Every structure is written in structure tokens, then in C-alpha cells.
Amino acid sequence: MAVVIPIDLDAAMRAASAAPDALILAGGTDVMVEVNAGQRRRALDSDTVIVLDRVRELRRWSHDPERRTVTLGAGVTYTELMTEPLASLLPALAEASRTVGSPQIRNAGTIGGNLATCSPAGDTLPVLAALDADVHLASLNGERTLPVGQFMLGVKTTALTRGELIVGVTAPVLRGAQGYAKVGVRNAMVIAIASACVIVDEDCRDVRIALGSVAPTIIRCPDAERHAAANLDWDRGRATPGVAAEIGERAAADARPIDDHRSTAAYRSRAVALLVGRLVRRGFPDA
Amino acid sequence: MPEFYELQINGSAHDVHDAWLGESLLYVLRERLGFTGTKSACEEGECGSCSVLVDDVLVCACLALAGSATGKTVTTVEGLAATGTPSDVQQAFVTAGAVQCGFCTPGLIVAAHALLTESPEATGQEIREALSGNVCRCTGYGRILEAVAAAARARLAAGAGSIDDRGET
Ligand SMILES: Cc1cc2nc3c(=O)[nH]c(=O)nc-3n(C[C@H](O)[C@H](O)[C@H](O)COP(=O)(O)OP(=O)(O)OC[C@H]3O[C@@H](n4cnc5c(N)ncnc54)[C@H](O)[C@@H]3O)c2cc1C
Ligand code: FES
Ligand code: FES
Numbered sequence: 001m002a003v004v005i006p007i008d009l010d011a012a013m014r015a016a017s018a019a020p021d022a023l024i025l026a027g028g029t030d031v032m033v034e035v036n037a038g039q040r041r042r043a044l045d046s047d048t049v050i051v052l053d054r055v056r057e058l059r060r061w062s063h064d065p066e067r068r069t070v071t072l073g074a075g076v077t078y079t080e081l082m083t084e085p086l087a088s089l090l091p092a093l094a095e096a097s098r099t100v101g102s103p104q105i106r107n108a109g110t111i112g113g114n115l116a117t118c119s120p121a122g123d124t125l126p127v128l129a130a131l132d133a134d135v136h137l138a139s140l141n142g143e144r145t146l147p148v149g150q151f152m153l154g155v156k157t158t159a160l161t162r163g164e165l166i167v168g169v170t171a172p173v174l175r176g177a178q179g180y181a182k183v184g185v186r187n188a189m190v191i192a193i194a195s196a197c198v199i200v201d202e203d204c205r206d207v208r209i210a211l212g213s214v215a216p217t218i219i220r221c222p223d224a225e226r227h228a229a230a231n232l233d234w235d236r237g238r239a240t241p242g243v244a245a246e247i248g249e250r251a252a253a254d255a256r257p258i259d260d261h262r263s264t265a266a267y268r269s270r271a272v273a274l275l276v277g278r279l280v281r282r283g284f285p286d287a
Numbered sequence: 288m289p290e291f292y293e294l295q296i297n298g299s300a301h302d303v304h305d306a307w308l309g310e311s312l313l314y315v316l317r318e319r320l321g322f323t324g325t326k327s328a329c330e331e332g333e334c335g336s337c338s339v340l341v342d343d344v345l346v347c348a349c350l351a352l353a354g355s356a357t358g359k360t361v362t363t364v365e366g367l368a369a370t371g372t373p374s375d376v377q378q379a380f381v382t383a384g385a386v387q388c389g390f391c392t393p394g395l396i397v398a399a400h401a402l403l404t405e406s407p408e409a410t411g412q413e414i415r416e417a418l419s420g421n422v423c424r425c426t427g428y429g430r431i432l433e434a435v436a437a438a439a440r441a442r443l444a445a446g447a448g449s450i451d452d453r454g455e456t
Contacts, residue, residue: 003292003308003354025352029332032350035309036330044309051355102420103398104347105332188419189333 003049009057009138012165015050017140020163022048026058026075027108029101030117057167058112063089068173071136074112074166079103081111081124090171092130092178092197096123099182102189112166115151118158119191121213125152126197127180129210129218133171139164152217176200177283182212183271193263194271196251198279205234209247209276214255214268224250224276232284239284248277292357296322297366303353312356313337313348316363324364324393335421338394338401339363345401347420364393367400376400376438383434387425395421399435407442414439 004022006012016022023044025031034040052058058075063085070089072081078097080086087094100106100123114122115135128135128148135151137144137160148169151159160166178199184190195212207228209221228247232239257268291304294315301320313330316322316339326336330349337348340362368374373381376399386392395418402409402417409417414435423431 003352003357005355005357025355028350028352028355029347032311032352033331035352036311036349040309044307047308049308049352049354051352053355101332102335103401103417104335104338104345104350104420107344108346108350188416 002047003051005051005054007054007056009055009165009167012050012052012055012058013138013140013163015048016165017163019048019050022050024050024052024116024165026052026110026113026116027077029105029109030113052112052165061086061168063173069170070173071168071170072111073168074115075110076112076168078106078109078111082106089173090127090131092127092180092199093124093171096127096180096197099123099180099190099192105189111169115148115166115169116158116160118152118154118156118217120155120215120217121192121195122218123180123182123192123195123212125218126195126210126212127199128169128171129220130178130197130199130208131171131174132208133169135169136167137164138167143167145170149220154216157217174199174201174203176202179279179282181275181279183275191262194257194268194275196272196275196279198276198283200283202234205229207232207247207280209251211251211255211272211276214257214272216256219254219256221251221254221276223254224248228280232280233287236287237284238287239280240287241281244277244280244284245273247280248273248275251276292354294320294353294356294361295359296320296361297363298360306353308354310353311349312339312341312351312353312361315353316348316361322363322365326390326393328390333422334391334394335398336391336394338397338421340397340401343401343404345398362397364397367396374400375441376403376435379434379438379441380431383430383437385426385430385434391421391423391425395423395431399438402435403439403442407439409439410436 004015058073061072078100081097114124133148180197182192182195192213197210199208231243252269252273257265291302328334328336332347332350339348342359
């Protein structure tokens with residue numbers, strides 16, 4: 001039995017390749033819940049845990065002002081995403097991070113763990129989808145980069161292959177309002193019943209809208225996005241309440257929510273319509 | 288991997304022998320090493336009663352793999368003050384009457400210490416936010432919030448940085 005604690009990416013990849021069934025542990029906030037509940041026996045029987053929290057390449061982030069992108073290591077925590085200057089570079093990601101769990105969870109939980117878990121309710125995922133972020137993967141067989149929309153395949157299903165690690169994500173730094181909002185039973189420690197991210201790109205005059213918890217994985221809302229680009233008053237930065245509401249309704253029409261133990265499909269549709277409308281009005285106040 | 292690993296807890300080294308790979312830091316603290324101040328309730332990160340500091344960062348011990356904490360420093364509620372001499376936060380809880388059954392108290396004390404180390408000037412909303420990962424089923428929170436606010440005011444009055452119960456600056 002072994003706990004492997006690599007300190008660089010090369011050592012982490014070698015460990016993952018030597019033990020492809022190993023339990024990979026970042027902040028532990030998803031994995032340890034399962035371990036405690038006895039659900040990870042198979043992985044633990046493989047006798048290896050690979051601990052990523054000291055891999056230096058995964059803990060870093062960098063800003064490229066020329067390309068106007070930020071690249072986040074997979075091991076960047078929610079607490080770090082909420083801290084300046086990252087919070088101003090990627091404001092919707094900071095806003096989403098603020099809604100995650102509790103201080104204890106945000107101190108440990110990572111963006112890479114959120115991506116790998118790929119829950120429909122993962123709070124960073126609608127933001128990464130709306131930003132058209134790229135996910136960087138690596139194994140001893142090589143590196144590859146996938147648009148986040150191709151990385152997330154379904155409920156808790158991703159494009160990760162055996163022995164492969166998430167290295168990080170690259171997202172654009174955009175000019176314009178952006179925000180994330182979710183609905184849950186209370187403010188703290190809550191899994192989203194429905195969530196939405198709206199990102200305005202003033203330079204391209206387009207709006208990107210993504211929804212969480214209303215489909216097997218995160219969805220974008222192309223019809224609502226086109227409607228927004230065509231109907232917002234870009235010169236004055238304003239929108240009539242009717243336009244904002246219509247964008248919300250169109251976004252909800254793209255949702256495929258279900259009834260489950262946390263909510264109903266009807267409630268979820270209504271919630272995303274309102275969340276999107278509100279987020280649009282935050283960027284484009286009433287005309 | 289050797290048959291044992293070493294954890295640094297409250298300033299001293301402790302060997303953990305013959306442990307199962309998947310044991311949480313919470314389990315090892317309580318069941319193997321006898322640090323029973325750290326409480327176990329939900330074991331899924333929801334209640335905060337297992338709050339500890341790992342390398343001075345507030346986390347849930349139930350969500351930390353014990354074997355991954357080697358080479359880091361772990362501070363439990365027992366490590367915040369010498370036995371018999373409560374820390375300012377502990378004393379504030381007593382003074383405010385913030386303890387009923389007491390099960391949530393150690394986790395709250397550790398979370399409050401983490402907050403006041405980071406932001407000694409914390410007030411109302413910030414205190415609520417900082418304690419939002421700690422559940423109390425008895426008190427209704429009012430006196431807990433009062434206790435932490437009182438400890439913050441006292442630290443501020445004494446001058447930021449001059450009081451640090453963990454003996455660090
Ligand atoms: C009490 C509580 C509240 C929570 N609240 C929220 C919430 O509000 N919103 C939310 O979105 N989530 C929430 N979560 C879930 C969890 O905190 C997040 O999904 C978090 O981002 C997981 O990250 P981690 O680093 O802890 O991952 P871990 O638990 O360490 O790992 C999660 C999964 O990702 C894999 N993995 C991790 N890093 C990599 C990598 N670099 N390469 C390949 N695979 C990797 C692991 O093998 C594992 O399968 C909550 C969890 C708890 C316990
Ligand atoms: S026992 Fe760890 S949070 Fe409840
Ligand atoms: S005093 Fe009983 S749980 Fe808080």
C-alpha cells in the first residue's frame with residue numbers, strides 16, 4: 001500500500017501511469033466523502049493513492065496580458081479563485097467559487113476536482129462553459145487540450161482516460177459584465193437546484209449563457225445568446241426589462257431539467273429563466 | 288511505504304502504525320492518536336465539527352486523507368492553548384454562554400481562530416460567513432456570533448498581531 005506524494009507533474013504522471021487504477025486525490029472534498037462511505041474500496045484495493053496537492057505545476061496560475069488569457073492549474077482552490085487579482089480577472093469564476101460549500105470546503109476543493117467530478121451541479125462548470133475555456137490534460141502518452149464542452153460528456157462522465165491527469169484550464173479575460181447565480185435551499189453549503197452564468201463580451205458584442213443542474217451536464221443556450229446579441233442596446237449598455245426577460249425565457253427553453261429529490265423540472269425551468277434575466281439586467285440595466 | 292507514517296500534530300511528532308490506506312485524518316486523530324477534541328459527526332464535510340488547521344489552513348479533518356498529511360503541520364483544538372488556560376476565543380465562548388451540549392464547540396473554536404488570525408477586525412457578516420461551515424443544533428448561533436465578535440473586539444483593542452495563541456507571528 002502506498003500514498004504517493006509527487007511534487008512535480010512529471011512524477012505525478014509517472015505515478016498515474018504506473019498505477020492507472022490508483023485513487024487520485026486533490027482537495028478530497030468529493031473523494032473522501034465516498035471513501036468514508038465505503039464507496040471507494042475498489043480504488044483503495046489497488047493499493048495506491050496519488051496525492052496531487054503538492055504538485056507545483058498544478059498549484060500555479062498565470063495571466064498572459066498579451067493573449068488576454070488566464071491559465072489555472074488544476075489544483076487552484078476556490079479560496080484562491082476568490083482572491084485578488086484572480087477574482088478581478090475572472091469575476092464570474094470568483095462569484096461561483098463564493099457559492100461553494102463553506103470556508104473549509106473552499107480551502108480544500110479545487111477546480112480540477114470540480115471538472116473531474118463533472119456533476120451537473122458543479123459550480124465552476126457553467127462559468128467555464130460560458131467562457132469557452134480549454135481543459136489541458138496530460139499523461140505519459142502526451143498532452144492534449146479540449147474545449148470544456150468536449151471534456152464534459154454527461155453526469156459524472158468526462159473525456160479523461162486511464163492514467164490521464166487534468167493539468168489546468170485556460171480561460172479568456174473579457175471586457176464586460178459577467179456573473180454566476182444559483183438557487184438552493186439556503187445560502188451556505190448548498191448544491192445548486194439550478195444555476196446560470198452570463199458572460200458579456202463587449203469587444204465582440206456577444207453574450208454567452210450556460211446553465212447548470214438542468215441537464216445531464218452543463219449546457220449552453222445558443223438561441224438565447226443570439227437573441228441577446230441582436231437585441232441588447234450595446235451602444236448605451238441598456239436593455240428593456242422585456243428583452244432581459246425574453247433572453248431568460250429562451251435560455252430556459254434550452255434546458256432539459258428533471259424531477260428529482262431536490263426539485264422539480266418546472267421549478268428548475270422557472271428558476272433559470274429568472275436567474276438569466278437577472279444576470280442580464282445586472283450587465284444591462286433597465287433602458 | 289514503511290509500516291508507519293509520521294504526523295506533526297500541535298507541535299510534536301506522532302507515529303501512525305498499521306493504518307488502512309483510506310483512513311481520514313479525523314479517524315486517525317481520534318481513534319489512533321487520542322485527539323478526541325476534534326469531533327466526528329457527518330464525515331462528509333457538512334457539519335464542521337471536525338475542523339482543524341493543516342498548514343494553518345482551516346479544513347475538515349474528515350475530508351483529509353491522513354496519509355497525505357505527512358510533512359504538514361496539523362493543529363487541533365487541543366493545540367490552540369495550553370491545558371487549563373483557555374485561549375481568548377475559548378474564554379469568549381464561556382463568557383458569552385455560547386456552549387450548550389458542546390459538540391460543535393471545538394470545530395467552531397478552530398474556525399474562529401482561523402478567522403481572527405486572517406482578519407482580526409472581522410465583524411458581523413464576515414463572522415457569519417466564516418462560521419457557515421459549522422453547524423450547531425443547540426444554541427441558535429446568537430451567542431456563538433456574540434462570542435466571536437467579542438474576541439475580535441478584544442484582539443483589536445489589544446493591537447493586531449500581539450496576541451497569537453498558536454505562538455506564531
Ligand atoms: C460539504 C460539501 C459541500 C460542497 N459544496 C459544493 C458546491 O457548493 N458546489 C460544488 O460545485 N461542489 C461542491 N462540493 C463538491 C466538491 O467540493 C467540489 O466538486 C470540488 O471542486 C472537488 O475538488 P477536490 O479538489 O476536493 O476533488 P477531490 O475530491 O480530491 O477529487 C474529485 C475527483 O476528481 C479527480 N481529480 C481531482 N483532481 C484531478 C486531476 N488534476 N486530474 C485528474 N483527476 C482529478 C479525483 O480522482 C476524484 O475523482 C461540496 C463538497 C462537500 C463535501
Ligand atoms: S465530521 Fe467532518 S464535517 Fe462533519
Ligand atoms: S452546543 Fe450543541 S451542537 Fe452546538
